[in-house]
Structures are given as structure tokens and as C-alpha cells.
Amino acid sequence: MSQLVEPNQVGKREQLFDIIALDDYKDKPLLAMLPKEQKLQNMQVSWQLDSYATPDTAGSADGEPVTAIENAAENRVRAYVYGQKFRRTAGVGTIAEEISNVAGASEGEMARSIDKKLEEISRDIECAIGSDNDTQAEVSSGKPYKLRGLGSFISSTAQTVLPIDSNFLTPSGSIDSTATASLTESLFKGVLESIFTQYGKAQDLDLVCGTTLKKTVTGFTQAASGTNAYFTMRHFNQDIADKKITSNILVYEGDFNTVKLHTSLFLANTGTATPSTTGKCRGYVLPMDRLCINWGWQPKVTPLANDGSGPRAMIEAVVALVAKNPKVLGKFAATS
Numbered sequence: 001m002s003q004l005v006e007p008n009q010v011g012k013r014e015q016l017f018d019i020i021a022l023d024d025y026k027d028k029p030l031l032a033m034l035p036k037e038q039k040l041q042n043m044q045v046s047w048q049l050d051s052y053a054t055p056d057t058a059g060s061a062d063g064e065p066v067t068a069i070e071n072a073a074e075n076r077v078r079a080y081v082y083g084q085k086f087r088r089t090a091g092v093g094t095i096a097e098e099i100s101n102v103a104g105a106s107e108g109e110m111a112r113s114i115d116k117k118l119e120e121i122s123r124d125i126e127c128a129i130g131s132d133n134d135t136q137a138e139v140s141s142g143k144p145y146k147l148r149g150l151g152s153f154i155s156s157t158a159q160t161v162l163p164i165d166s167n168f169l170t171p172s173g174s175i176d177s178t179a180t181a182s183l184t185e186s187l188f189k190g191v192l193e194s195i196f197t198q199y200g201k202a203q204d205l206d207l208v209c210g211t212t213l214k215k216t217v218t219g220f221t222q223a224a225s226g227t228n229a230y231f232t233m234r235h236f237n238q239d240i241a242d243k244k245i246t247s248n249i250l251v252y253e254g255d256f257n258t259v260k261l262h263t264s265l266f267l268a269n270t271g272t273a274t275p276s277t278t279g280k281c282r283g284y285v286l287p288m289d290r291l292c293i294n295w296g297w298q299p300k301v302t303p304l305a306n307d308g309s310g311p312r313a314m315i316e317a318v319v320a321l322v323a324k325n326p327k328v329l330g331k332f333a334a335t336s
Helices: 029-033 094-098 109-129 185-199 211-221 277-281
Strands: 044-049 077-082 084-091 203-209 251-253 257-263 282-286 291-304 312-323 330-333
Touching (some): 029 109, 044 312, 077 312, 094 109, 109 291, 185 203, 185 211, 185 257, 211 257, 211 277, 277 282
Antiparallel strands (some): 084 312, 203 282
8 A cells, every 4th residue: 555755745835935035235334424415416516625824934023014915715726526327227027026926025026126226226336436436527328427436536646537636636645555465554554644744633534444454454463573474372461251362453543543444345346246356455544524425316216107018117316425625535555
């Protein structure tokens, strides 16, 4: 007498868990931290930069007549950049939306598609802000407006389009291109000292950095012997009962500045799924009060006409990045 066993069963229902799992939860530190200021009202935006005159220790004699009048605005110049429009789209077939019951998409395929595209457009903007892109005027549909990324703002040489006045470019001492494996704490301090020389007072800075640069800064806490070599024995001032080793620098307090470190996977990214070597080694030293982003509008969803193929939508945003005075910014620009 035969019996029914599981391998021979007909009509078994498929068990499909109500889950769609993503393994990607990248933070967007620049969008999170940059101040949001006035609304963008033109695709070309401008602001003014100024600086104090050099100190004069000559003095003035009693009774000496005034023979020259100073121009307090003689150092004032104007800076310009363009904003940029970002776009993503989503579309789902009518049957896929109205009939199919998809595991993990109980809200509907269209709603899930829009949520995913909203995240993607915010990553597009984060990448553009952290990029080396120079600003660009729109000429045609193939050459749209582009914002100026931090990599282009923080430069000791003039940009090609709408260049920053030479008196307000980032000093070369605030930009270090040493290979990350050779970056020493002394070189790191040199960038901070250069920024202090421009800004003139101790301040809180944020270092948005790639993973390789972050590990290098953490390595400053280890005892060095010779060039970039470390003792295999390390000393810890912590309770051994914790049964853990802590090796993570989140705040670097130096002679001139206190720097908070934020790791990013979106620096110097030209549209790749994983960070490049350059992106991992990149770092921007930022006084956040000297930067802002100006939204034309934040990411918004616009339904498109249904041409019979199913629901469709467009997700767009318009934004400009402004570095109010690039002289007080810093950059680690290693390519390896």
C-alpha cells in the first residue's frame, strides 16, 4: 500500500515571505548637514565675497591732515554658480499595479517604485555635491545646468566656468594630495593650520571623508615606529572587562580646530555603484556655516498622464550649492 509523501505532492502552495530585502543603507551626510537657506529663484545664483585690508602699523601723527580716503569695499567681488535639475522616473504596467499581488509590495508596485526613486534622486544630489563637477550653463537637452561640486569649489587654481576670484580661491596649504598610505598626522595638522590661518579663530569643523581616509585618521592613535609602521603591541586605557578593542576616531581635537569625522560613500563619485579609490581617499574639511544649499524645490513627485501603459510619475528636484568663501575650506585629494 503506497502512501503520499511530500516530494510527490501535487498542488503544494509556494511559500513566499512578504519581504523585499535591500542591503544598501548608505548615509548622505552632506545633505543632512549642509544648511538650507533661501529659495532658488534663478538658475544662476551669485553672492559677494569680501576681505579685510592688511594690518597697518605705521600710525598717524597728531594734527596730520587727512590726505587719502580709503575704499572699504575695494576687496569686494562677486561669485557665481548655476543650479542643477535632477530627475528620476517610475512606471508600472496596469496589470502589474492593479492585479498582481506581489510579496513585500503590499502598498502597490507604483508606491514602492516612487519610494525607491526618491531615495535614488537624493543619492544623485549627494554625489553631485561631493563631486569634482564644475558648474555648467545649459545649452541644450544634452548639456543641462550643473551645480559646482565641493571638489571644484575647493581649488587653489581658477575654475573654467564662472571662476572664483583669485583672491578667494582655497590656499594650496589647505589642500593635501599626499597618498593616503603616506598621510601623517603632521600633514593632517598642516591642513587644519592653513584653514585656521584663513578663518582666524578656533572653530568646529566637519571632515566628510571616504573609508580609506577615515581609517588613516583613526590610525593616528597608534604608536608609530619608522615611516608608516606600527608597533604590533598597543596600550589601552580601558577596562579589560569590556572585552573589546575600540579603534574609532569620531572627533579629532587639535591645536587649531575640533574636527568631527563623517564617513561617506558618495565622494568623487561619477556614477558608479561602489566608491572608487579616489572616493575612498577623498575628504572635505568644512565649516558648515560657510556653505549652504538653495532648493528650487526639494524632491517632489509629479504624476504623468497614463497613455494606456499604466501609471507613471516623474520625480524632480532643483538645487544649487554655494560655498560662501572657499578660502576657509580644506580638502584631502589623494588618488591612492
